[in-house]
Amino acid sequence: MLRSTRTLVSLTSVTVIALGLGGCQAADQPAETAGSPDPASLSSAAPSVDAFQADGFTIGIANYSLATPYLAALNTAMEDRAAEVGVTAISTDAGGDPAQLAADVTDLLAQEVDGIIVSGGDLVNAPGVSLAMKDSQVSLVFVDRLFDSGFYNAWIGPDYSTIAWDSCDYIGSALGGRGKVATIKGGPASHPIGLLLAESFGECFAQTLPEMSLVESGELGDWTEAGGERVMNSLLAEHGDLVAVFCQNDAMCLGAQKAAADAGRTDEMIFVGVGGTPEAFEAIMAGSNFNATSLVDPDEIGEQGVNLMVTIFRREDFARNSFVPSPLVRPGNAAEYQE
Template identity: 25%
Template sequence: MRVRQDRLKKIWLGILPFGASLGRGAGEMHALLSTAATLAVFSFFVSGCGKSEPQSSRNTSPGAKPKIALAMKSLANEFFNTMAEGAKKHQAANSDRYDLIVNGMKNETDLAEQVNLVEQMVAQQVNAIVIAPADSKALVPALRHAKDAGILVVNIDNKLDAGVLEEAGLKVPFVGPDNRMGARKVGEALAKRLKPGDKVAIIGGIPTAFNGQQRRLGFEDAMKAAGMNIVSVQSGNWEMEKANGVAAAILSEHPDLKALLCANDNMALGAASAVQAIGKTGQIMIVGFDNISAVRPLLDKGQIIATADQHADLLAVFGIEAALKILKGESAPADQTTAVDIIKTTNKHE
């Protein structure tokens, strides 16, 4: 256990590569919680975002600290709150290196709000924007504007669309997980509890989000390889309430459904509520993605079979560290693939 904690800390500090394995065994739920607790973030607001002389990534004054903006998706999602707190903790431990501004949206689908956040950061002349884009295409013009203003852009979490970036003449380093691989592994954990031919359904994220597309593909990879019958693929927009309604409709149309594969844990919670509402808790299996704390009681009870931990508290930190290296004059790194660990229920109830 001590070795696993040390490896996680070294990844956080940049001593080990971003994609380094944390060495978790399948089903080690209690080990996960202990590791997370060791690095638990404390909540405070960063004081380093006060007014200062305007500066850009191309003209930072010698000795001046760069100002980095973290632009995230919905702060109603526990995953992004955890991401924000991890970034704040890192800045507090490195307050001599950089100042931090943290921003997020009210809901996952308000793309205009995130575009506005980027424009605000351009107006404030930050040195770098580390962004988890709500949409893989719609944010590119605003980020092109930021780059034209001399601001470094680093992409985390949800990868920007390569074709749209190329059309815009924009090169942006990406730091984040292999979502397709992670979803495939979650699906494989579920498949071991199913029989070939069983009916399953997928509740995906925002259709234009690259990570949502990749997770859907990963689920499909696992289900097709195991011979399952995918009867429905629908979007839950990453949101619990939306996914609850989608799941309820799927369950009504397919009363013999055996499993729901949800592209994030918020939607898995909504699906679990829909299953409970028809009295089929324990009969219809559910998987998610993100390993937020709200799903852990359901994992303990076996109401959710598996989820993927992409280490939200470290993901923004990896992007910030990449930005700091580039701002120091180092060449832009190749895309960095960060760790994803599969967390399975320890409940043996089938």
């Protein structure tokens, strides 16, 4: 079980005032402020509401998909947190269908919920959700995935750009800034999180590791262990001098690690993943060549998402856009993040 990091939430925008329960702002408009925020108020994006019961409120949780363990855990965390603070939660699953997600939001509005939390999965945008919410006075919070445009009150999720830079920095430091590094992408090419990870890792690599080279396979790992193993086999056949592999999630890294072991090349390279799955923790703490992963905790993100919505219900200050930090877990600190 992963230890909570709820006290580490950081802000990415100014604090705003919750003006009633609705009034979603356009994504391309700056948030308005009411006076100068107290620096002390900037210590957390979603203030803890453990001592506050929000009885009488109902939230809708509209999920684009619950098909992965991460997304299912995120939904469960939101349901559990709502129950803890006395909020009724109604969850839906669009099954990966954008049109159904918009229909689910419309249905939740018809049930007169006080707020809607959208978990958008790997969607780039959801115009149907924006249209459904545009004229509504119901508050809208995005968790995990922030759409490129639309109307919303607040968002909270991981900072994948920082995750990629942290991974890049770790690899450079661990290997003395020399050698050939491979990346394994999940795909498809338009996947928003995969794109951000790839772009940010590439930027860090180009700017900070001039004596290292970066390669990738034309294949995609499909975010699965089997896919990571398959892509890694191709990389091993083409590159006999790899010293590190950065994978866009832990499952692909575990598969890539297996491929390297099967090829007798375990001692030649290290692996760095993203996610902080129990299997990744086990591999890191066992001292394997799976050296590090960035912790993206769905329990923490889900809890903070509900905290944020309740803060809006309470008409208190809140940050429109905020990150839940994803610490880099490695052998020296893994025990701090695992119970």
